[in-house]
Amino acid sequence: MDFLWLVPAFPLAGFLVLAFFGRGLRGRSGGVVGSAAAGLSMAAAIAVSIAFAASGSSGYTLTLWSWFSSGGLASSFAFRLDALSVAMILVVTVVGFLIHLFSIEHMAGEEGYPRFFAYMNLFVSSMLILVLADNLVLLYLGWEGVGLCSYLLIGFWYRDPANGLAARKAFIVTRVGDVSLLVGIFLVAQSLGSFGIQESAQRALASWPVGSPTAIWAAALILGGALGKSAQLPLQTWLPDAMAGPSPVSALIHAATMVTAGVYLVARTHVIFSLAPPVLLAVGVIGAATLVVAGASAVVQTDIKRVLAYSTMSQIGYMFLALGVGAWTGAIFHLVTHAFFKSLLFLAAGVIINALHHEHDIRRMGGLSKRMPFVFWVFLIGAFGLTALPPVSSGFASKDGILAAVWESGDYWLWIAGLVGVFLTSLYTFRLLFLVFGDRARDGRARDGRARDGLDAAGHGEEGPLPTHAGMAVPLAILAVLCLFGGLLDFPSFLGGVPFLSAFLGGALPFSAAGGASGTEALLSAISLAVTLAGIPFGRMLARRSAEALRAGRSEPGFGAFLKKGWLFDSAYAFLFQRPFEWIARINRRDIVDRASEGFGAANLSLSLVLRRSQTGRIRLYVAALALGAALIVAAAVFL
Amino acid sequence: MTIQATDFGLAVAAIIFAAGLVGLLVRRNMLFMLLCTEIMLNAAGFAFIVAGASWASAQGQVMFIFLLAVAAAEVAVGLALVVFLFGKGKSLELDSIVSGEER
Numbered sequence: 001m002d003f004l005w006l007v008p009a010f011p012l013a014g015f016l017v018l019a020f021f022g023r024g025l026r027g028r029s030g031g032v033v034g035s036a037a038a039g040l041s042m043a044a045a046i047a048v049s050i051a052f053a054a055s056g057s058s059g060y061t062l063t064l065w066s067w068f069s070s071g072g073l074a075s076s077f078a079f080r081l082d083a084l085s086v087a088m089i090l091v092v093t094v095v096g097f098l099i100h101l102f103s104i105e106h107m108a109g110e111e112g113y114p115r116f117f118a119y120m121n122l123f124v125s126s127m128l129i130l131v132l133a134d135n136l137v138l139l140y141l142g143w144e145g146v147g148l149c150s151y152l153l154i155g156f157w158y159r160d161p162a163n164g165l166a167a168r169k170a171f172i173v174t175r176v177g178d179v180s181l182l183v184g185i186f187l188v189a190q191s192l193g194s195f196g197i198q199e200s201a202q203r204a205l206a207s208w209p210v211g212s213p214t215a216i217w218a219a220a221l222i223l224g225g226a227l228g229k230s231a232q233l234p235l236q237t238w239l240p241d242a243m244a245g246p247s248p249v250s251a252l253i254h255a256a257t258m259v260t261a262g263v264y265l266v267a268r269t270h271v272i273f274s275l276a277p278p279v280l281l282a283v284g285v286i287g288a289a290t291l292v293v294a295g296a297s298a299v300v301q302t303d304i305k306r307v308l309a310y311s312t313m314s315q316i317g318y319m320f321l322a323l324g325v326g327a328w329t330g331a332i333f334h335l336v337t338h339a340f341f342k343s344l345l346f347l348a349a350g351v352i353i354n355a356l357h358h359e360h361d362i363r364r365m366g367g368l369s370k371r372m373p374f375v376f377w378v379f380l381i382g383a384f385g386l387t388a389l390p391p392v393s394s395g396f397a398s399k400d401g402i403l404a405a406v407w408e409s410g411d412y413w414l415w416i417a418g419l420v421g422v423f424l425t426s427l428y429t430f431r432l433l434f435l436v437f438g439d440r441a442r443d444g445r446a447r448d449g450r451a452r453d454g455l456d457a458a459g460h461g462e463e464g465p466l467p468t469h470a471g472m473a474v475p476l477a478i479l480a481v482l483c484l485f486g487g488l489l490d491f492p493s494f495l496g497g498v499p500f501l502s503a504f505l506g507g508a509l510p511f512s513a514a515g516g517a518s519g520t521e522a523l524l525s526a527i528s529l530a531v532t533l534a535g536i537p538f539g540r541m542l543a544r545r546s547a548e549a550l551r552a553g554r555s556e557p558g559f560g561a562f563l564k565k566g567w568l569f570d571s572a573y574a575f576l577f578q579r580p581f582e583w584i585a586r587i588n589r590r591d592i593v594d595r596a597s598e599g600f601g602a603a604n605l606s607l608s609l610v611l612r613r614s615q616t617g618r619i620r621l622y623v624a625a626l627a628l629g630a631a632l633i634v635a636a637a638v639f640l
Numbered sequence: 641m642t643i644q645a646t647d648f649g650l651a652v653a654a655i656i657f658a659a660g661l662v663g664l665l666v667r668r669n670m671l672f673m674l675l676c677t678e679i680m681l682n683a684a685g686f687a688f689i690v691a692g693a694s695w696a697s698a699q700g701q702v703m704f705i706f707l708l709a710v711a712a713a714e715v716a717v718g719l720a721l722v723v724f725l726f727g728k729g730k731s732l733e734l735d736s737i738v739s740g741e742e743r
Contacts, residue, residue: 623665627661
C-alpha cells in the first residue's frame with residue numbers, strides 16, 4: 001500500500017503536463033492525456049483498495065513528508081487509508097475516469113480543450129487529497145483545491161460574463177462555509193492540540209463531555225463548512241447557477257464528488273458530531289429542510305440542468321438526513337449510488353443539450369425517446385435510480401435504507417419530510433422524463449421553438465434520429481450498469497441482500513443505525529414505493545401543464561415563480577447582504593482606509609518639494625553643510 | 641595646568657584639519673580642493689599617531705598606513721577625474737564646470 005501516493009499524484013502530473021504543454025496538443029490528444037491520468041489514478045486506487053482489503057487492517061497511514069511543525073502543532077503530508085477513504089477514492093476515480101472518457105468526445109472542438117482537462121485533472125487530484133488527508137490542514141488544502149477547480153470550471157466558457165458571475169457566486173457563497181470550517185479547524189487544534197483527524201477524535205472523546213460547549217462550537221463550525229460545500233440550506237444558492245459550466249463538470253463536481261464533500265467531512269469527523277447532539281440534530285433538520293425546499297423548486301424548473309441541480313441538493317439533503325440520525329454508513333451508501341445515477345443523468349443531459357444545439361428548455365424538447373433511444377434508456381435507468389424504483393437497485397437500496405434508519409431513530413417528522421421528498425422526487429423526475437422524452441404532441445412545439453432552427457441549420461431531419469457517438473455511449477453504458485447494480489453493495493436484508501458496504505465501512509464508521517425488524521423495513525420500503533408511483537401521474541400532469549403554459553405564452557403563476565426562483569433566497573440575500581454592502585461601498589467611495597496611506601504619500605511629496613531646493617549642485621555648499629553637521633554631532637556628543 | 645604632549649598633538653591635528661576644511665570651502669580650483677582633502681586626511685592620520693603614542697600602542701601607526709593606502713587610491717581616482725575634466729572644459733574651476741553642466 002506504499003504506492004497510495006500515486007492515486008492523487010497521477011492526476012496532478014496530468015494537470016502539470018496539460019498546463020505547461022497543453023497548447024502544443026492538437027486534436028483530442030489533450031483529452032487522451034487527461035483521461036489517461038485519471039485512468040492510471042483509477043487503476044492505482046483499485047490496486048490499493050484490493051491490497052487494503054487483503055491486508056485486513058482497519059487503517060493505514062502513509063506519511064510522505066512533514067509539512068510544517070511549530071510549537072507542538074504539526075501537520076504533515078500524510079494520507080489515511082481506511083474503509084471510508086477507500087470507498088471515496090473508488091467513487092472519485094471511477095466516476096472521474098468515466099466522465100473524463102466521456103468528455104474526450106463531448107468537449108471535442110471546444111475552445112480551451114486542453115485547459116478543460118487540466119482543470120478536471122487538478123480537480124480529481126484535489127478531491128483525492130481531500131478524502132485521503134490524515135489531518136485537517138491537508139484536508140483543507142484539498143477542500144480549497146476543489147473549490148478553486150469548481151470556480152475555474154463553472155467559468156470555463158468565460159467569454160460570457162454570466163458564466164463568470166456564476167463562478168464568482170459559487171466561489172463566494174462556498175467561501176462563507178470555508179471560513180467557518182477554517183475557524184472550526186483552529187478551534188479543534190487549539191482545544192485538542194492536534195490537527196490529526198484520528199488524534200483529535202481520540203482526544204475529543206477523552207476530554208470533551210457529551211454536549212460540552214466546545215464540542216458544540218467545533219461541530220457547528222465544521223458543519224458550516226459542510227453546508228457551503230454541499231449546497232445545503234442556507235448556503236445552497238450557488239448550485240443552480242453553477243450549471244453554467246459544461247455538463248461533464250456538473251456531473252463530476254456538482255453531482256458526484258465535490259458537493260458530497262460535506263457529507264464526507266461530517267462522516268469523517270463523526271466523533272465530534274456525536275459529542276454534540278444538538279448539532280447532529282441540526283444536521284438532520286437541515287437535510288430534511290433542504291430536501292423538501294430543493295425538491296419543490298426542482299418541480300417547476302424549465303432548464304434541464306437546473307432540474308438536476310435542485311435534485312442534487314435534494315439528494316444531498318437525504319445524505320445529511322442520514323448523518324443527522326447517525327446512519328453514517330447509510331449516508332455514504334447514498335453518496336456512492338447518487339454519484340452513479342446523478343452523473344449518468346447529467347452526462348445524458350449533456351448529450352441531449354448538444355444534440356439539440358444548446359437547447360436547455362425541457363418544454364421545447366419532447367419525443368426524444370424515438371430519436372435518441374440509447375440516451376432514453378440510460379436516462380431512464382438514471383431516473384429510476386433517482387426515484388428509488390426497482391429494478392434499478394441504486395437509489396432503491398440506499399434511499400430506503402436512509403428512510404428506514406430515520407424511522408428507527410424515532411424522529412417521525414423527519415421521516416415524514418423524507419417521504420414528502422420522495423413524492424417530490426417522483427414529481428420532478430417524471431415531469432422531466434415526460435417533457436423530454438414523452439409524447440409526440442410536443443414535437444410540434446419543438447418545431448416552433450429554437451431547437452428546430454438549429455436542427456435545420458445542421459441539416460438533420462426534424463424527426464430523424466440523433467445518434468450518440470460511441471465515445472460518449474460507452475461511459476454512459478458503464479455508468480448505467482453501475483447504476484443498475486450499485487445498490488447490491490448494500491442491498492436490504494429483507495430482500496435477501498448482504499450488507500457488504502456497511503460491514504466494510506464498519507471499520508471506519510460506527511454502524512449505529514442497526515437494521516430494525518425486517519418486516520418494518522419492508523413496510524417502509526413499500527410505503528415509499530407507493531408514494532413514488534403515486535407521483536408518476538402527477539408528474540405527467542405537471543409536464544402537460546408546463547408544455548401548455550409555454551404554448552399559451554403564460555408565465556408561471558405566483559407560487560410557481562416563487563419556487564422557480566429557489567424560494568427567493570437570492571433576493572433575500574441580495575436584500576440582506578448585497579444591498580447594505582453596496583450602500584457602504586457607495587458612501588465610502590473615497591475609502592477611509594486609503595486616506596492614511598494617501599496622506600503619507602502626500603506628506604512625502606511636499607517634504608521632497610522642500611528638500612529638493614537643497615540640491616543645488618554647489619559642492620562647496622555640500623561640504624559646508626557636511627562640516628556643520630559633523631560639528632553639531634560632535635558638539636552634541638561632547639556637551640550633552 | 642601643563643599642556644600634555646597628547647593634547648598638543650591633537651590640537652595641531654585639529655588646526656591642520658581646520659586649515660584643510662577652510663581650504664576646501666574657499667578654493668574653487670579642483671586641484672587645490674583635492675590637495676585640501678589630502679591635508680584633512682593627514683590631519684586625521686596625525687591624530688591617530690598621537691593617540692597611538694599616548695596609549696603606547698602600535699595600532700595608531702597601523703591605521704596611518706591604511707590611511708595612506710586609502711589616500712593613494714583616492715588621489716589616483718581624483719587626479720584621473722581632474723585630467724578628464726580639464727580635457728573636456730580646459731578649466732578646473734569647479735563652479736563653472738557645475739553651472740556649465742546645468743546649462
